[in-house]
Amino acid sequence: MKEIPVTDIRNAVKELSIKANRELGQDTLDAFARYKEKETSPVGRDILDQLIENARIAREEGIPMCQDTGLSVIFLDLGQEVHLTGDLSQAINDGVREGYQEGYLRKSTCHPFTRKNIGDNTPAIIHLRLVPGDKVHLWVVPKGGGSENMSRLAMLPPSKGLAGAKELVIQTVKDAGPNPCPPMIVGVGIGGNFEVAPLLAKRALLRQVGERHSDPELAAIEEELLEKINNLGWGPQGLGGRTTALDVHLEMMPCHIASFPVAVNIQCHANRHLEVTF
Amino acid sequence: MSTDLTPVTYYLTTPLTDADVAKLNIGDRVFLSGIIYTGRDAAHRRLVELLDQGEDLPMDVKGQVIYYVGPSPASPGRVIGAAGPTTAYRMDAYAPRLLAKGLKAMVGKGKRADEVREAMVKHKAVYLTATGGAGALLSKCIKKVEIIAYEDLGPEAVRRMEVENMPTTVVNDVQGRDLYAVGREIYEIKS
Numbered sequence: 332m333k334e335i336p337v338t339d340i341r342n343a344v345k346e347l348s349i350k351a352n353r354e355l356g357q358d359t360l361d362a363f364a365r366y367k368e369k370e371t372s373p374v375g376r377d378i379l380d381q382l383i384e385n386a387r388i389a390r391e392e393g394i395p396m397c398q399d400t401g402l403s404v405i406f407l408d409l410g411q412e413v414h415l416t417g418d419l420s421q422a423i424n425d426g427v428r429e430g431y432q433e434g435y436l437r438k439s440t441c442h443p444f445t446r447k448n449i450g451d452n453t454p455a456i457i458h459l460r461l462v463p464g465d466k467v468h469l470w471v472v473p474k475g476g477g478s479e480n481m482s483r484l485a486m487l488p489p490s491k492g493l494a495g496a497k498e499l500v501i502q503t504v505k506d507a508g509p510n511p512c513p514p515m516i517v518g519v520g521i522g523g524n525f526e527v528a529p530l531l532a533k534r535a536l537l538r539q540v541g542e543r544h545s546d547p548e549l550a551a552i553e554e555e556l557l558e559k560i561n562n563l564g565w566g567p568q569g570l571g572g573r574t575t576a577l578d579v580h581l582e583m584m585p586c587h588i589a590s591f592p593v594a595v596n597i598q599c600h601a602n603r604h605l606e607v608t609f
Numbered sequence: 610m611s612t613d614l615t616p617v618t619y620y621l622t623t624p625l626t627d628a629d630v631a632k633l634n635i636g637d638r639v640f641l642s643g644i645i646y647t648g649r650d651a652a653h654r655r656l657v658e659l660l661d662q663g664e665d666l667p668m669d670v671k672g673q674v675i676y677y678v679g680p681s682p683a684s685p686g687r688v689i690g691a692a693g694p695t696t697a698y699r700m701d702a703y704a705p706r707l708l709a710k711g712l713k714a715m716v717g718k719g720k721r722a723d724e725v726r727e728a729m730v731k732h733k734a735v736y737l738t739a740t741g742g743a744g745a746l747l748s749k750c751i752k753k754v755e756i757i758a759y760e761d762l763g764p765e766a767v768r769r770m771e772v773e774n775m776p777t778t779v780v781n782d783v784q785g786r787d788l789y790a791v792g793r794e795i796y797e798i799k800s
Contacts, residue, residue: 510719564797571792
């Protein structure tokens with residue numbers, strides 16, 4: 332049995348919260364440059380330039396790329412042969428608290444009725460999964476509210492079929508328009524049940540921009556959806572253009588014979604997720 | 610509706626007059642300078658409650674600009690952290706009340722409700738967008754910041770900011786036009 336003190340997890344959550352908010356991933360930066368070449372709207376190209384410059388300033392000056400430094404979503408794959416010493420939930424929340432304080436990140440959690448700010452960005456949203464082996468894999472995903480608000484879950488009648496699922500994805504992006512800060516990344520979860528489909532959609536967002544699904548059938552659906560989304564014409568910031576989404580990532584699993592859950596989780600261009608293995 | 614956009618660039622300094630905003634068309638670039646105020650949903654709720662009670666607002670909004678922003682904290686040596694716009698529809702329930710009081714411009718991102726667009730036409734005001742998610746870039750235009758009300762709201766407190774050449778684009782003009790509708794029409798490819 333391998334022992335890992337939860338203080339290691341706390342320190343990683345703290346450091347990755349700060350780093351993810353300041354340093355946009357190279358995959359997203361490469362996508363900005365790639366799409367700028369293809370963008371026919373002058374306003375759209377100007378906005379992509381602003382995003383490239385924004386990422387440079389954030390990284391070089393050590394400030395968050397976006398003022399919405401996110402709700403802290405934590406994915407943790409815990410190897411069954413690992414013994415964590417200490418209180419894991421508390422360690423994760425301590426890491427968030429320290430990272431958001433020391434990194435000058437915005438505290439964005441509040442009481443849902445009174446809207447009173449909690450003051451330290453806790454509680455984190457924690458998704459824990461037990462996996463074989465003696466490793467711990469941690470993802471820190473600061474998720475913005477604007478794009479989360481434009482996300483959607485539908486329990487479609489199975490008769491709608493794959494065409495119905497595709498239509499839901501396109502309609503969700505069409506309705507969202509400028510609100511979720513396009514160019515966006517669209518996570519799609521198909522199958523599972525009422526709570527799992529959105530989780531599949533969120534996990535799909537952990538993939539690198541430009542990385543296709545390993546299943547060729549799903550990869551083809553991703554490409555088809557990406558093209559249709561970019562044909563909507565919303566463009567960067569919804570001001571008109573050809574770059575509405577940088578990518579579409581789809582994850583799928585079996586569902587009940589009576590159900591057809593489809594979830595669409597929208598990620599803004601501040602595509603923040605970092606991971607580490609212990 | 611015409612889909613011809615011939616954007617013009619303007620440099621405007623607050624407070625704004627009716628003439629300043631009446632000349633703006635959708636798609637125009639506006640670089641804002643001077644004093645602007647910040648507010649998000651929680652602050653707007655309190656401002657409208659004051660109006661309901663017949664009381665004065667913490668600032669006179671006549672001729673002014675409200676920027677929908679909840680900045681991240683300033684690190685040492687900076688006046689503010691990242692400070693990009695938040696989604697504007699959450700202020701839609703309150704905005705017409707402030708427009709009736711003489712507010713001339715709102716800066717945010719995302720679509721506005723019909724009632725807000727109608728109120729902009731009626732009271733001669735515009736809705737501008739700054740690039741959402743470009744919080745680090747936009748923070749460079751902010752030269753001074755002071756909290757003037759609702760400090761308990763933290764990032765949502767009302768701030769008075771001095772800005773210099775803050776880059777924005779006109780989304781809704783005083784003629785009631787909407788860049789989000791027109792822009793998409795130009796670039797949509799129908800299957």
